[in-house]
Amino acid sequence: MKKILVTLLLLSLTFGAVFAQGVGEASADTYPSGPVSVIVPYAAGGGTDLIARALVDAAKGNFPKNITVENRTGGGGAVGMSYGANAKPDGSVITMITVELVTLPHTGTGAGLYYDQFEPIMMLNSAYSAITVKADSPYNTLNEFLDAAKTKNMRVGNSGVGAIWHLAAAGLAKTAGVNFNHIPFDGAAPAITSLLGGHIDAITVSYAEVDSQVRAGNLKVLAVLAPERISATPDIPTAKELGYDVAIGTWRGFGVPKNTPKAIVDKIYSFFSVAAQSPGFIQYMANTNNIIDVLDGAEYGKKLAVDNAMFKALIDELGLKQQ
Amino acid sequence: MLVEVLSSVFNLQIVFFIIVGVFTGICIGALPGLTATMGVALVLPLTFGMDAIPGILLLIGVYVGAIYGGSISAILLRTPGTPAAAATILDGYEFSKRGESGRALGISTVSSFVGGVVSVIALWLISPQLAKLALRFSAPEFFLLAIFGLSIIASISGNSLSKGVLCGALGITLSFIGIDSITGYPRFVFNNINLLSGMSFIPVMIGLFAMSQAFTTIETIFTPDQVTQKISKVWPSKSDWKVIMRQGPISGVIGTIIGIIPGAGAEIGAFVSYGQAKKTSRHPELFGTGIPEGIAAPEAGNNGVTGGALIPMLTMGVPGDAVAAILIGALTVQGLQPGPLLFTEHTTLVYSIFLGMFIANVTMLVLGLSSLKLFVKVLSVPKGILTPMIFILCVVGSYAINTNFFDVGVMLFFGIVGYFMQKADVSVSPAVLGLILGPMAESNFRRALLMSEGSYSIFFSSPIAWIFLLLTIVTLVGPTIGEMARKKRQS
Numbered sequence: 001m002k003k004i005l006v007t008l009l010l011l012s013l014t015f016g017a018v019f020a021q022g023v024g025e026a027s028a029d030t031y032p033s034g035p036v037s038v039i040v041p042y043a044a045g046g047g048t049d050l051i052a053r054a055l056v057d058a059a060k061g062n063f064p065k066n067i068t069v070e071n072r073t074g075g076g077g078a079v080g081m082s083y084g085a086n087a088k089p090d091g092s093v094i095t096m097i098t099v100e101l102v103t104l105p106h107t108g109t110g111a112g113l114y115y116d117q118f119e120p121i122m123m124l125n126s127a128y129s130a131i132t133v134k135a136d137s138p139y140n141t142l143n144e145f146l147d148a149a150k151t152k153n154m155r156v157g158n159s160g161v162g163a164i165w166h167l168a169a170a171g172l173a174k175t176a177g178v179n180f181n182h183i184p185f186d187g188a189a190p191a192i193t194s195l196l197g198g199h200i201d202a203i204t205v206s207y208a209e210v211d212s213q214v215r216a217g218n219l220k221v222l223a224v225l226a227p228e229r230i231s232a233t234p235d236i237p238t239a240k241e242l243g244y245d246v247a248i249g250t251w252r253g254f255g256v257p258k259n260t261p262k263a264i265v266d267k268i269y270s271f272f273s274v275a276a277q278s279p280g281f282i283q284y285m286a287n288t289n290n291i292i293d294v295l296d297g298a299e300y301g302k303k304l305a306v307d308n309a310m311f312k313a314l315i316d317e318l319g320l321k322q323q
Numbered sequence: 324m325l326v327e328v329l330s331s332v333f334n335l336q337i338v339f340f341i342i343v344g345v346f347t348g349i350c351i352g353a354l355p356g357l358t359a360t361m362g363v364a365l366v367l368p369l370t371f372g373m374d375a376i377p378g379i380l381l382l383i384g385v386y387v388g389a390i391y392g393g394s395i396s397a398i399l400l401r402t403p404g405t406p407a408a409a410a411t412i413l414d415g416y417e418f419s420k421r422g423e424s425g426r427a428l429g430i431s432t433v434s435s436f437v438g439g440v441v442s443v444i445a446l447w448l449i450s451p452q453l454a455k456l457a458l459r460f461s462a463p464e465f466f467l468l469a470i471f472g473l474s475i476i477a478s479i480s481g482n483s484l485s486k487g488v489l490c491g492a493l494g495i496t497l498s499f500i501g502i503d504s505i506t507g508y509p510r511f512v513f514n515n516i517n518l519l520s521g522m523s524f525i526p527v528m529i530g531l532f533a534m535s536q537a538f539t540t541i542e543t544i545f546t547p548d549q550v551t552q553k554i555s556k557v558w559p560s561k562s563d564w565k566v567i568m569r570q571g572p573i574s575g576v577i578g579t580i581i582g583i584i585p586g587a588g589a590e591i592g593a594f595v596s597y598g599q600a601k602k603t604s605r606h607p608e609l610f611g612t613g614i615p616e617g618i619a620a621p622e623a624g625n626n627g628v629t630g631g632a633l634i635p636m637l638t639m640g641v642p643g644d645a646v647a648a649i650l651i652g653a654l655t656v657q658g659l660q661p662g663p664l665l666f667t668e669h670t671t672l673v674y675s676i677f678l679g680m681f682i683a684n685v686t687m688l689v690l691g692l693s694s695l696k697l698f699v700k701v702l703s704v705p706k707g708i709l710t711p712m713i714f715i716l717c718v719v720g721s722y723a724i725n726t727n728f729f730d731v732g733v734m735l736f737f738g739i740v741g742y743f744m745q746k747a748d749v750s751v752s753p754a755v756l757g758l759i760l761g762p763m764a765e766s767n768f769r770r771a772l773l774m775s776e777g778s779y780s781i782f783f784s785s786p787i788a789w790i791f792l793l794l795t796i797v798t799l800v801g802p803t804i805g806e807m808a809r810k811k812r813q814s
């Protein structure tokens with residue numbers, strides 16, 4: 001009896017090894033020859049997760065052996081992205097990477113994460129900071145606001161210390177040569193609520209997050225920190241037009257571990273870029289106020305490097321680096 | 324809007340989920356060792372794949388059902404199914420001794436319904452108004468609200484105030500772990516990436532409440548709980564109806580108020596209602612001998628908490644009790660942030676919750692009056708089968724929240740901590756209060772000082788702040804003064 005058990009155990013081990021080998025040797029021609037998982041470093045049901053799921057849903061026809069979304073949360077995104085960066089470089093694990101990939105390492109909470117661990121596949125969406133004040137605020141333009149900030153310590157709310165909207169406010173202050181009193185909240189919604197209640201002077205969260213309150217006439221947007229005007233809101237000027245050359249925003253995209261064969265990267269790009277143009281995905285993004293902003297791997301890689309350098313400088317200057 | 328709300332709630336799928344929720348809730352509540360908090364935490368992962376309205380209503384169904392279900396084992400077995408039913412034992416079990424279990428269960432069912440409906444009405448009337456007022460709440464007001472909630476520790480510590488304060492401090496200390504929300508500095512993380520975002524709240528709760536109870540159950544795993552009573556005549560008699568209709572609404576209002584206070588949950592609602600009914604009764608000496616008031620008051624009181632706890636949760640994102648804290652998690656997972664914006668941006672959802680909660684209470688009444696015998700059957704599942712199931716549910720539940728195995732370790736750790744706390748006769752409620760309100764107090768205190776650039780006068784700058792200051796002082800000093808006054812009168 002014991003012998004049979006040992007034999008069975010050995011057999012299963014051998015089979016396991018053979019099977020694992022088979023997956024490891026996946027080539028570009030046969031990709032995807034096995035199931036593929038997409039790692040989302042944030043909780044199921046959140047904004048990032050839902051976008052990932054919508055895209056995966058649109059692309060699933062190209063993955064005959066199934067493609068699934070897997071949430072690995074914690075560490076403000078560091079847990080999931082580290083997991084994805086250290087996966088096998090064969091395209092079986094694709095990671096949704098977000099702007100935190102180039103901010104967390106500089107605040108010292110990235111747990112060894114660095115952007116060059118990923119081979120970027122494609123950027124999917126972006127959202128830029130909108131400098132927003134209450135509708136009855138005395139400031140009607142960004143210049144008025146920043147002029148006033150020279151004499152008054154403006155209380156500017158953000159979605160969390162070291163989070164992207166904090167960095168956006170800091171970047172604007174640096175460019176304009178003023179100081180803000182940064183007030184961190186636990187997420188964008190409490191910051192918006194606090195602005196509505198008149199407890200702070202401005203917020204720097206994304207336009208999508210303030211859109212409904214702007215439409216309701218409770219808030220007004222002075223400018224967006226985007227490279228060019230946002231197509232959904234052509235009336236709102238960019239800070240750059242007004243003389244403040246600063247563009248800071250969040251983005252989401254996909255990456256695979258460094259050293260993944262180029263042919264596999266290209267194949268995933270072709271699947272995902274087609275999915276990003278599918279009517280279902282476009283409809284979903286429009287419904288949820290998200291802007292589709294596709295960059296291919298090469299351009300995305302450049303953006304990663306530029307953003308990484310910018311955020312490193314900003315975070316060092318703000319003294320946000322820990323340890 | 325009305326049409327939207329009606330059509331979003333009155334469809335087969337949603338009503339089905341409410342019924343499933345209430346049914347599951349009653350079973351969970353009836354089983355000693357499975358609390359309402361645990362039931363909601365365990366069902367939570369199932370809602371991740373659902374839409375917001377059915378998901379939230381499923382959880383609310385479990386909540387409402389479980390708070391009521393606890394009375395079944397309290398009356399039949401003299402063991403509260405949930406802590407909220409502890410006060411029901413006093414008179415409820417006396418009925419069973421006289422062979423009137425059916426009558427006691429009937430009173431409990433109808434009273435729970437009355438208390439629940441009162442709280443839903445309060446929720447529906449107060450929340451939209453409070454949501455408007457909530458915009459006036461800024462960091463100093465939130466800080467003082469949290470401090471007021473923490474002062475409740477003084478009155479829920481049971482026999483020993485020092486144990487309660489110690490335990491509350493433990494909860495606050497746990498909340499320090501993770502990235503500090505004001506400076507971004509990692510505290511007590513010991514270079515462990517899993518601790519960066521802090522102790523995950525739900526695994527801690529499952530550990531403290533469910534796992535610890537399961538450990539305790541092992542000690543008596545071979546002694547069966549036998550329900551010997553026959554259940555008959557559940558429908559209350561005319562005189563019982565009179566008692567329920569007199570006591571139910573009062574206790575329901577008391578429960579609702581207790582529910583609104585951050586951190587104070589259904590067990591407190593039940594005891595305060597029982598105390599009030601006894602104090603104002605013409606025959607207080609009869610309490611504890613098995614009179615209908617003794618069941619109607621705590622049962623209407625604890626179900627009154629259910630709607631009350633949702634009021635600060637929906638309007639300000641401040642949990643009224645531990646279950647509401649989990650419901651905040653459920654809403655955030657759906658991409659919905661509780662707070663005043665919910666009332667302007669997701670009006671249909673908010674009113675669907677109100678209506679759905681009312682339906683949950685009706686479902687509870689119908690199931691309670693028609694299927695009691697079935698729920699009693701649940702009580703005869705041997706502990707040897709039930710306890711391993713609870714173990715599995717605890718592990719699955721804490722893993723499913725973040726799909727992170729580290730959380731299972733956290734849950735087990737706090738299961739062991741909770742077990743020894745029970746052994747040492749320390750109530751775990753203050754720890755939960757500390758864990759929920761500690762971070763709220765801390766981050767808002769520091770945020771307020773950031774806003775005022777270091778001036779402490781910001782804490783005295785608004786009428787709302789003054790109200791919470793006064794309430795805190797009354798809660799802390801009130802009992803002592805009352806005690807002194809009583810002594811003076813006696814001497």
